[in-house]
Amino acid sequence: xxxxAAAGFRAAGISAGLKESGSRDLALVVNDGPLDVAxxxxxSNRVVAAPVRWCREVLSGRRGDxxxxxxxILNSGSANACTGPGGxxxxxxxxxxxxxxxxxxxxxxxxxxxxxxxxxxxxxPLDMPTLLDGAATAVASLQxxxxxxHAAATAIMTTDTVPKEDTLRLDGWSIxxxxxxxxxxxxxxxxxxxxxxxxxxxxxxxxQSALSRAAARTVNRINSDGCMSTNDTVLLLASGASGxxxxxxxFGAAVQELLGRLGRRLVADAEGATHDIAITVTxxxxxxxxEAAARTVSASNLLKCAIAGEDPNWxxxxxxxxxxxESVCPFDPExxxxxxxxxxxxxxxxxxxxxxxxxxxxxxxxxDIALSAGDAAATVWTNDLTHGYVTINADYxx
Amino acid sequence: xxxxAAAGFRAAGISAGLKESGSRDLALVVNDGPLDVAxxxxxSNRVVAAPVRWCREVLSGRRGDxxxxxxxILNSGSANACTGPGGxxxxxxxxxxxxxxxxxxxxxxxxxxxxxxxxxxxxxPLDMPTLLDGAATAVASLQxxxxxxHAAATAIMTTDTVPKEDTLRLDGWSIxxxxxxxxxxxxxxxxxxxxxxxxxxxxxxxxQSALSRAAARTVNRINSDGCMSTNDTVLLLASGASGxxxxxxxFGAAVQELLGRLGRRLVADAEGATHDIAITVTxxxxxxxxEAAARTVSASNLLKCAIAGEDPNWxxxxxxxxxxxESVCPFDPExxxxxxxxxxxxxxxxxxxxxxxxxxxxxxxxxDIALSAGDAAATVWTNDLTHGYVTINADYxx
Numbered sequence: 001x002x003x004x005a006a007a008g009f010r011a012a013g014i015s016a017g018l019k020e021s022g023s024r025d026l027a028l029v030v031n032d033g034p035l036d037v038a039x040x041x042x043x044s045n046r047v048v049a050a051p052v053r054w055c056r057e058v059l060s061g062r063r064g065d066x067x068x069x070x071x072x073i074l075n076s077g078s079a080n081a082c083t084g085p086g087g088x089x090x091x092x093x094x095x096x097x098x099x100x101x102x103x104x105x106x107x108x109x110x111x112x113x114x115x116x117x118x119x120x121x122x123x124x125p126l127d128m129p130t131l132l133d134g135a136a137t138a139v140a141s142l143q144x145x146x147x148x149x150h151a152a153a154t155a156i157m158t159t160d161t162v163p164k165e166d167t168l169r170l171d172g173w174s175i176x177x178x179x180x181x182x183x184x185x186x187x188x189x190x191x192x193x194x195x196x197x198x199x200x201x202x203x204x205x206x207x208q209s210a211l212s213r214a215a216a217r218t219v220n221r222i223n224s225d226g227c228m229s230t231n232d233t234v235l236l237l238a239s240g241a242s243g244x245x246x247x248x249x250x251f252g253a254a255v256q257e258l259l260g261r262l263g264r265r266l267v268a269d270a271e272g273a274t275h276d277i278a279i280t281v282t283x284x285x286x287x288x289x290x291e292a293a294a295r296t297v298s299a300s301n302l303l304k305c306a307i308a309g310e311d312p313n314w315x316x317x318x319x320x321x322x323x324x325x326e327s328v329c330p331f332d333p334e335x336x337x338x339x340x341x342x343x344x345x346x347x348x349x350x351x352x353x354x355x356x357x358x359x360x361x362x363x364x365x366x367x368d369i370a371l372s373a374g375d376a377a378a379t380v381w382t383n384d385l386t387h388g389y390v391t392i393n394a395d396y397x398x
Numbered sequence: 399x400x401x402x403a404a405a406g407f408r409a410a411g412i413s414a415g416l417k418e419s420g421s422r423d424l425a426l427v428v429n430d431g432p433l434d435v436a437x438x439x440x441x442s443n444r445v446v447a448a449p450v451r452w453c454r455e456v457l458s459g460r461r462g463d464x465x466x467x468x469x470x471i472l473n474s475g476s477a478n479a480c481t482g483p484g485g486x487x488x489x490x491x492x493x494x495x496x497x498x499x500x501x502x503x504x505x506x507x508x509x510x511x512x513x514x515x516x517x518x519x520x521x522x523p524l525d526m527p528t529l530l531d532g533a534a535t536a537v538a539s540l541q542x543x544x545x546x547x548h549a550a551a552t553a554i555m556t557t558d559t560v561p562k563e564d565t566l567r568l569d570g571w572s573i574x575x576x577x578x579x580x581x582x583x584x585x586x587x588x589x590x591x592x593x594x595x596x597x598x599x600x601x602x603x604x605x606q607s608a609l610s611r612a613a614a615r616t617v618n619r620i621n622s623d624g625c626m627s628t629n630d631t632v633l634l635l636a637s638g639a640s641g642x643x644x645x646x647x648x649f650g651a652a653v654q655e656l657l658g659r660l661g662r663r664l665v666a667d668a669e670g671a672t673h674d675i676a677i678t679v680t681x682x683x684x685x686x687x688x689e690a691a692a693r694t695v696s697a698s699n700l701l702k703c704a705i706a707g708e709d710p711n712w713x714x715x716x717x718x719x720x721x722x723x724e725s726v727c728p729f730d731p732e733x734x735x736x737x738x739x740x741x742x743x744x745x746x747x748x749x750x751x752x753x754x755x756x757x758x759x760x761x762x763x764x765x766d767i768a769l770s771a772g773d774a775a776a777t778v779w780t781n782d783l784t785h786g787y788v789t790i791n792a793d794y795x796x
Contacts, residue, residue: 047720122713305791315520322445350482393703
């Protein structure tokens with residue numbers, strides 16, 4: 001179960017014909033209410049695809065009522081990015097068609113109540129006749145079953161090797177979601193898309209606050225290869241159908257737990273990766289400083305290659321850590337410890353325990369960096385850099 | 399000719415036995431004057447190796463006379479980084495021994511007049527008996543010949559496949575240099591080292607100014623894989639032996655030209671690279687903005703893989719460009735053009751000429767990004783990301 005786990009939601013995932021392979025390529029999620037709360041977080045890239053602009057306008061109230069939407073339609077096969085005014089018109093037309101098609105269940109539904117997400121190749125216009133025909137098929141296929149949620153999760157895949165979904169059952173309410181992406185990126189097909197649905201009774205401000213905070217601590221701390229998509233979107237829809245109103249704390253914790261789990265599935269399916277790497281910085285003066293230091297270390301190709309080679313190369317950790325500006329994350333290099341998979345190989349600025357005792361065979365690799373400068377901590381996830389990554393991204397031609 | 403091209407310099411490059419391979423591993427450059435001007439620029443990494451600290455102390459006057467040095471000894475085989483107080487003592491002992499050995503030519507020479515550079519594995523102590531024996535051999539081998547300069551350039555190599563040296567003959571004076579590094583990095587053996595010698599009559603302030611400015615525009619604009627070494631060092635020694643005093647402009651231009659050429663040799667020998675990539679941003683509001691944008695694009699593994707696959711993937715240029723903060727480099731995404739090897743594949747925020755017309759076969763790949771926001775420009779060099787890079791950095795074990 002994923003987007004259909006919470007009461008009040010139907011979904012579909014069908015093959016419209018946008019992908020040459022004939023695989024599923026069009027997903028639809030509909031919130032039958034009673035609430036129609038919708039909030040989102042989006043890529044911070046300055047170059048954004050037409051559907052991201054559309055979603056921002058919908059949720060800001062420039063296309064309808066702010067923080068409200070009844071449906072999300074998501075296509076793979078084309079990102080509809082860098083497609084100019086035609087791309088904007090295509091997104092608007094898609095939303096209008098879905099609103100019209102959903103008119104039986106939701107009379108008078110307007111385009112401004114329909115969110116649109118796209119993922120696939122940049123710079124290629126959408127095949128609109130195929131997409132609009134597919135939208136009709138998707139509406140006709142809507143169900144509240146686990147199978148329908150799974151089909152939707154499958155339809156948003158690009159170079160993902162598996163659909164990614166998860167669900168939490170809380171005290172009287174549920175939350176579930178689907179995500180796609182292969183570590184924030186893909187060849188030409190860069191994008192992370194995520195749709196979360198809940199039947200909790202929650203208002204838009206609380207939902208936005210919970211989503212923003214959860215995203216900052218989960219998917220925004222995945223740094224597979226430093227590349228940020230033009231289309232990254234995380235949406236949260238609330239139906240209120242459970243009749244249960246969780247506390248702000250419980251709701252926020254659930255969103256963060258779910259998004260954390262979904263994010264870990266991105267890491268686990270990252271292109272070519274053979275190791276997932278958790279870089280945890282402790283003892284920083286602030287959480288932001290810890291995150292900045294962990295993010296910097298996560299960006300080292302040398303380190304990522306070392307982990308691929310199962311080499312506990314603390315020198316590459318330390319030399320990368322040293323590039324974090326003092327103003328961003330103060331620490332004394334002589335006070336730093338580095339622990340890899342439980343073995344403190346570098347202690348107080350010098351050699352620690354024998355690196356040969358580090359077991360590098362598990363897929364999950366834990367690099368813990370203790371700064372001894374404060375009490376704050378943060379973890380950033382990345383992957384190793386392998387021949388598989390190069391093959392996927394060099395040999396693939398859009 | 400390289401470090402021995404300018405009058406007043408002798409050099410040596412010998413095999414001391416620090417490398418298991420038996421290859422040359424110890425270089426010495428001596429400035430016989432009459433001047434003994436010495437200036438340097440160093441890594442901005444907060445974790446710095448013992449020899450970098452030593453050089454900074456020498457040149458700042460804390461170990462002798464500021465901006466003066468008679469000799470540089472450089473070893474490969476160990477970076478003497480993260481080696482604690484013992485590493486500091488080893489560097490000081492090396493300088494002291496070289497000063498003593500050079501006493502015949504330069505009576506009373508002190509350790510504080512000898513610069514020390516190291517490159518090799520991080521965290522491994524120097525083999526001091528071998529190094530000190532080698533220093534004696536190096537002093538005995540000193541010559542002012544082209545062969546001696548070449549031997550020195552060979553002795554500082556780590557994973558470099560070729561020695562890198564160049565010389566400029568100006569109006570009555572000369573400048574030459576040697577450099578090592580494989581694009582700012584190497585497996586465990588991360589480091590760029592460079593020694594430039596000139597027989598111009600120049601004072602320390604002018605020399606430092608010229609070197610700092612040249613480094614900022616040349617070697618500091620190479621971003622092979624975003625990894626910064628703990629040992630990066632560029633030294634400039636002036637003997638004044640030509641008796642010629644160039645203008646500040648001429649001297650600065652020569653240093654920049656030489657360091658630019660040497661830097662290009664680093665790029666050309668970068669680990670596993672099959673393409674050198676020049677990313678030029680024009681039409682920026684300031685040179686710093688142009689450099690920041692070019693540097694950001696140069697850090698995209700997706701783009702670097704695309705170039706390895708000879709794919710003129712402008713989508714990966716644009717999506718990476720969009721991650722540059724507006725506060726750092728303002729531009730309107732709709733006004734941007736991207737030209738790859740002369741073909742404007744992206745124009746004013748939309749599709750440009752046919753990407754299939756781009757010839758991607760030359761080793762040198764030119765990506766020109768016109769922002770239309772101002773008049774400033776900058777070029778950053780990088781390399782493609784290949785299976786060879788992964789092989790060198792994943793499969794190599796220190």
